[in-house]
Amino acid sequence: xxxxxxxxxxxxxxxxxALALLTACASPGMTSVNSGALIPAAAxxxxxxxxxxxxxxxxxxxxxxxxxxxxxxxxxxxxxQGNAGGYQKLYSxxxxxxxxxxxxxxxxxxxxxxxxxxxxxxxxxxxNEFAHLFDPTLWNQVSxxxxxxGIPQDSGPMAMFYQPAILEAAGAAAGTTPRTWDDWAALAxxxxxxxxxxxxxxxxxxxxxxxxxxxxxxxxxxxxxxGWVINMTDDATLNTARxxxxxxxxxxxxxxxxxxxxxxxxxxxSGSIASVVTGSWGDALVEGVGGGSGKWRVAPMPVxxxxxxxxxxxxxxxxxxxxxxxxxxxxxxxxxWMTTSKEGIDALIExxxxxxxxxxxxxxxxxxxxxxxxxGQSYNQDVFVPATQQQNADWSWWPVTQQxxxxxxxGFRKKASGTSLVxxxxxxxxxxxxxxxxxxxxxxxxxA
Amino acid sequence: MSTVTRPEIRSSSRLPSKRTGAMxxxxxxxxxxxxxxxxxxxxxxxxxxxxxxxxxxTRLGLFGEQGTTSGFAWFANYSQALxxxxxxASIGRMFLFGxxxxxxxxxxxxxxxxxxxxxxxxxxxxxxxxxxxxxxxxGVIATILxxxxxxxxxxxxxxxxxxxxxxxxFLGPNTVLWSIANIxxxxxTGYNMLxxxxxxxxxxxxxxEAAKVDGAGPVRVALSIQLPLIKPALILTGVFSIIGTLQxxxxxxxxxxxxxxIDSQYTPNLSAYTTAFAYNDYNVAAAQAVxxxxxxxxxxxxxxxxxxxxxx
Numbered sequence: 001x002x003x004x005x006x007x008x009x010x011x012x013x014x015x016x017x018a019l020a021l022l023t024a025c026a027s028p029g030m031t032s033v034n035s036g037a038l039i040p041a042a043a044x045x046x047x048x049x050x051x052x053x054x055x056x057x058x059x060x061x062x063x064x065x066x067x068x069x070x071x072x073x074x075x076x077x078x079x080x081q082g083n084a085g086g087y088q089k090l091y092s093x094x095x096x097x098x099x100x101x102x103x104x105x106x107x108x109x110x111x112x113x114x115x116x117x118x119x120x121x122x123x124x125x126x127x128n129e130f131a132h133l134f135d136p137t138l139w140n141q142v143s144x145x146x147x148x149x150g151i152p153q154d155s156g157p158m159a160m161f162y163q164p165a166i167l168e169a170a171g172a173a174a175g176t177t178p179r180t181w182d183d184w185a186a187l188a189x190x191x192x193x194x195x196x197x198x199x200x201x202x203x204x205x206x207x208x209x210x211x212x213x214x215x216x217x218x219x220x221x222x223x224x225x226x227g228w229v230i231n232m233t234d235d236a237t238l239n240t241a242r243x244x245x246x247x248x249x250x251x252x253x254x255x256x257x258x259x260x261x262x263x264x265x266x267x268x269x270s271g272s273i274a275s276v277v278t279g280s281w282g283d284a285l286v287e288g289v290g291g292g293s294g295k296w297r298v299a300p301m302p303v304x305x306x307x308x309x310x311x312x313x314x315x316x317x318x319x320x321x322x323x324x325x326x327x328x329x330x331x332x333x334x335x336x337w338m339t340t341s342k343e344g345i346d347a348l349i350e351x352x353x354x355x356x357x358x359x360x361x362x363x364x365x366x367x368x369x370x371x372x373x374x375x376g377q378s379y380n381q382d383v384f385v386p387a388t389q390q391q392n393a394d395w396s397w398w399p400v401t402q403q404x405x406x407x408x409x410x411g412f413r414k415k416a417s418g419t420s421l422v423x424x425x426x427x428x429x430x431x432x433x434x435x436x437x438x439x440x441x442x443x444x445x446x447x448a
Numbered sequence: 449m450s451t452v453t454r455p456e457i458r459s460s461s462r463l464p465s466k467r468t469g470a471m472x473x474x475x476x477x478x479x480x481x482x483x484x485x486x487x488x489x490x491x492x493x494x495x496x497x498x499x500x501x502x503x504x505x506t507r508l509g510l511f512g513e514q515g516t517t518s519g520f521a522w523f524a525n526y527s528q529a530l531x532x533x534x535x536x537a538s539i540g541r542m543f544l545f546g547x548x549x550x551x552x553x554x555x556x557x558x559x560x561x562x563x564x565x566x567x568x569x570x571x572x573x574x575x576x577x578x579x580x581x582x583x584x585x586x587g588v589i590a591t592i593l594x595x596x597x598x599x600x601x602x603x604x605x606x607x608x609x610x611x612x613x614x615x616x617x618f619l620g621p622n623t624v625l626w627s628i629a630n631i632x633x634x635x636x637t638g639y640n641m642l643x644x645x646x647x648x649x650x651x652x653x654x655x656x657e658a659a660k661v662d663g664a665g666p667v668r669v670a671l672s673i674q675l676p677l678i679k680p681a682l683i684l685t686g687v688f689s690i691i692g693t694l695q696x697x698x699x700x701x702x703x704x705x706x707x708x709x710i711d712s713q714y715t716p717n718l719s720a721y722t723t724a725f726a727y728n729d730y731n732v733a734a735a736q737a738v739x740x741x742x743x744x745x746x747x748x749x750x751x752x753x754x755x756x757x758x759x760x
Contacts, residue, residue: 030505030516088725095730114511116728145510204708223510256600256617261706266601399511403727406712410534413709416621438528439729440506440516 033323034121034147041329042071049074049331050100051319052090054081055352064347065337072330082106083402094118094323101325102335107141107316108207108401110150115399115439120321120328121147127332133340135360137391142318144223144396150318151335154348154355156279157387158211158312159379160301161286166274170194177275177299181243184302188252196272201244202258203415206408208314209244212277213237214392215312216304221398227442228398232429234446236308241421248415255415260285268292277301279314280384281355287373294372298379300387310390315355356384400439404432501525501734525735534713535736539694539743541625542715546693549629554685556633557640558678562670564641565648576645580638587635591702594631599706619707627707628699636692640685647681648674683755687748694744697721716740 051062051074062074077100079086087109093099094116105113113119127148131139138152160177168174170190178184188198202208210220216236222229247253257263259276267273269290276282286296303310319335321328338344340359348354349364357364367380398404411424429445436443476483504521508514529535560579564572582590597603598618609616618627651674659669697717704710712726713719717740724733 030518032513034513083726091725091728111511112728114513115507117512117516145513202708204704204711228510256620256708257706258708262596262599263601263706266599270601400727406722406726410711410713413621413711438732440504440508440512441510 030117032117034117034124038124039326039328042327044071046070047072047327047330049102049325049327049334051076051102051104051334052079052086052100053077053102053104053319054079054086055104055348055354057351058348060351061338061344061347062334064343065334069333072334074334079104082109087112090118090322091116097324099322099324101322101327101331102319103322104153104317105150105320107138107150107152107155107313107318108397110142110318110320111144111397111399112401113320114144114149118323119149120323120325120331121149122151122321122328122332123148125329125332127151127336130336130340133336134358135388135391137313137393137395138316138358140393141316141395141397150320151332151339152358153317153319153335153339154281155316155358155388156281156314156355157384157391158215158277158279158301158314159383159387160275160277160299161282161296162275162299163268163271163292163295164297164375165295166191166194166196166271170196170274178302180305181302182305185243185247185252188247189250191274192252196274197252197254197267198274199253199276200257200259200264200273201248201253201255203255203412204409205258206405206412208278209240209408209412209421210405211312211314212244213240214309214395215301216240216308217392219392219394219396222394222396223398227444228436229446230429230433230443231446232425232432236304237425238422239304241425245415245421248421265289279316279355280380280387281315281353283371283374283379284353292373294375296373297375297377298383300383309392311387313391313395316358317355356388360388361385399441400432400435403435404428407431407435497734497737500731501738503731505731521731525732526739528732529735529739532713532719534711535716535719538713538716538719539740542693542696545625545629545696546690548626549632550686550689550693552629553633553637553640553689554682557637557685558644558675558682560637560641561644561648561678562674565645565674566666566670568666576642580642582635582637583639585635587631587698588702590635591631591699594627594634595703595706598627598703619703619709621709624703624707624709628696628703631699632692632696636689640689643685644678644681647678651677679755683752686751686755690747690751691744694740694747716743 049072051058053076056078058078059076062076066073079089086104090099090103090105090113094113099118103113105119110119123146130151131148134152135155138155139148142148142150142152162177164172164175167177167187170187170193172178172187172190178187184198191198210218213220213236216239218232218234218236218240220230220232220237222231244253248255254267254273257267259278259282264273265288268276268286269292276286283298286292289296301311319338321331321335325331338348339357340362342362342365345357345359345362345364346366349366363380363385368378370376370378408424408428411419411428412421414424415421433443433445502521502523502525503518504524505512505516505518507516563569564576564579569575585593597605600606600617605618606616617623655673655677656669659673664672695717696715700710700714700718701721704712704714712722716736720733720736720740723729723736
């Protein structure tokens, strides 16, 4: 009776397959490609690269590259933006070993993908040769533990988009905007008399708060040899939190909705929202305000008195090479071409309406003409180019950024029931440390 | 067994025994395509999730670049999920939601069904289809449609409310849950109504005739005949709704874009989704998913026990 019946065999095969699946499914992202052998450049044969991105019409940009590089063909697939579904898709594809060669990943999310061993260390493929072509602040945000994990693709230097007529009706001198945040608060008070808000404070999106704290000089997390060092309760952050605590308490800002929500567009068109401090990519969105042509201008954002920096970055993304790529060298070549060549940048602006170029000093031809919507202003050269030169270069992202922002936002939402932003920041710091430890990462509080 | 009868049995049962063998196999062969898919897409994922919920990844270095290990973690993921205030709050929120929304919806569905099945109803077919129609609208689309009615500055509801001196806030921290409840009720009342209508139609005509002879009015017929006899349908819709409440996802997820007060862990499923795909913590997410399933199981079981006890 050594023979198995068909059913026994079938059953045995099934459970073996189930066991194999179980072990395969254990926990994704356990092995790193960056300790393995280098993958050499393809010799001769034609290489096909896939790029998952949420930029619109990016294939048209890739086609320009494809025409000039007969041995490489880049195919673009559209994914939803970041945490709206794109990352979820990339993470699942990585876990399944079916990720594309390149993925669009925001600067702040790079460390999260490093944590799941999802990215190729491009310094092993010569990325550092191109470092001088990029804004050093942004390059710093893709460089971790001696490696380079993405090619900066766009960013969002911050400035203030405003409606001059509404500010002037509240007493602002013609052609001026608040130079400091204190001036901004004073003008906000005057605007309340006109039944308008100066801006929103997004309780649900703490990344804006993070950018404003960065402007004030904060650097929340820092990688050190012995682990992560956190400091969210420095003066820069707490002063920022205190400032907006007061602004919300005095009803100087709208907290019912955030910028670019349907309610915001309606309020901006009717004049009950006078301005918005946001990234350079906000121009395309502000242009969507009904009947707004000629009513808006752009000015530098307010500063934190004598301390801090002139501007900050809000948003920004990279083209990162995914761990499962079989052609990292070619993927790097495409990413560098797209982000630094004149035809690449111009095509990205024309087709995809991409954010601010990561190459210093490059504005991009379509953005060098005065804007009709923004009252004939050449705001890109006049406002945003200087803004990119006044950045806090110490800021670094960390492997649980999204969760940290959610923790912070959860705290901010309690503002309505009386918890101050200052308290939320302090509580969030503790919770973020717990999250690090739950992930098995070491973290300590600064000076503790 | 006697040796005498043996050949008889053999000869008489030889063919049939072959046939019973084939007959025993037949259902399995016919079921095989279903079973294969069922095991692959249902049983196996559950096993993988339960297995995963007991695993934990530990890392060395800033990003685990000095080594990552995965090991058995006992109930560490469960305790992490249960000590997460937001996850517990989301389950509590769904309790509150269910206690209010499920009865409202079932009562509404029952009333609609009784009205449509009463003799006085005009064009019952048309109204049945009309009430059922929202169920045909996918939850995401329904939420987008309703969200435009909730946004101040866009929605005509605000202008109407202003006429009577009201200033509603459909998306505020305390009201958005009921705005979601409204969408869910709008979507599923018609569906539940249809289940109840089907049960109403199976009530024998003789009962109505007997009631008429006894002089019972429509209200008495509804209370003494229809309601007791549609109880199985009411229990079924109740259980479905309880499970549906705990699995609420799409409505909350879509409304986040217009309602800042909805956080990333607003409902238990949203919480598991965020943990898995935004925080990349599949193990804790698996623990959360198992917990949600256990709560749904416990609730349905309690509901069934309670409703059965009452009937005795």
